[in-house]
Amino acid sequence: MAGIDRLTDLAAPIANLEPRVDGTPLRSLGWIEVAAALAKLTDAGADLLRAVYLDDAGALARTLGRLKVSFSGTPGLSVDMREALAVATLQAYIAMRPCQHCNGRGFVHTPATQEMDDAGEWSSVPAFDTECGHCHGQGMDHIELGSVQLLLGVSEPVWEALLREPFQLAYRELRHTHEQASAILARRLR
Ligand SMILES: [Zn+2]
Numbered sequence: 001m002a003g004i005d006r007l008t009d010l011a012a013p014i015a016n017l018e019p020r021v022d023g024t025p026l027r028s029l030g031w032i033e034v035a036a037a038l039a040k041l042t043d044a045g046a047d048l049l050r051a052v053y054l055d056d057a058g059a060l061a062r063t064l065g066r067l068k069v070s071f072s073g074t075p076g077l078s079v080d081m082r083e084a085l086a087v088a089t090l091q092a093y094i095a096m097r098p099c100q101h102c103n104g105r106g107f108v109h110t111p112a113t114q115e116m117d118d119a120g121e122w123s124s125v126p127a128f129d130t131e132c133g134h135c136h137g138q139g140m141d142h143i144e145l146g147s148v149q150l151l152l153g154v155s156e157p158v159w160e161a162l163l164r165e166p167f168q169l170a171y172r173e174l175r176h177t178h179e180q181a182s183a184i185l186a187r188r189l190r
Pocket of ligand 1: 099100101102103104105106107132133134135136137138139140
């Protein structure tokens with residue numbers, strides 16, 4: 001079941017990354033505990049998490065409804081286009097994955113090495129991390145804007161003039177909502 005795989009994606013950082021104040025990490029938490037905590041939340045963020053991770057149809061409808069409303073202030077968009085843009089934004093959001101170059105860490109690790117200098121002396125070069133050049137430290141791969149334009153079936157000029165900016169705003173907003181909601185969830189589980 002795809003929902004469980006995705007829920008594990010959500011649970012992994014929440015369950016592993018946040019050590020308790022007493023230093024004990026929350027390693028025993030699994031997706032069942034995360035799902036149970038999620039069931040108790042009721043706001044827009046919880047709807048987004050449920051839509052993405054639990055395939056919850058009601059939460060999906062409410063999330064799409066909110067997106068559609070968020071486009072109502074955008075001039076020049078028909079009702080149909082607002083609806084299509086809402087669907088495309090959520091699809092783009094769901095297509096977001098951890099960056100494959102850095103495994104979602106945002107940096108690339110280079111282990112410590114030994115180097116011989118000109119005089120034949122060995123010296124050690126300590127391990128270091130460099131920001132991942134592929135995702136610029138974000139740790140995420142995003143859908144290409146051209147794919148969103150294709151998804152909407154509109155021409156380049158229409159995309160540029162009417163849709164690109166509201167799409168990017170709504171996409172950023174979804175990411176923000178997701179971050180907030182998973183932070184709330186993590187606090188609940190602590
Ligand atoms: Zn990366």
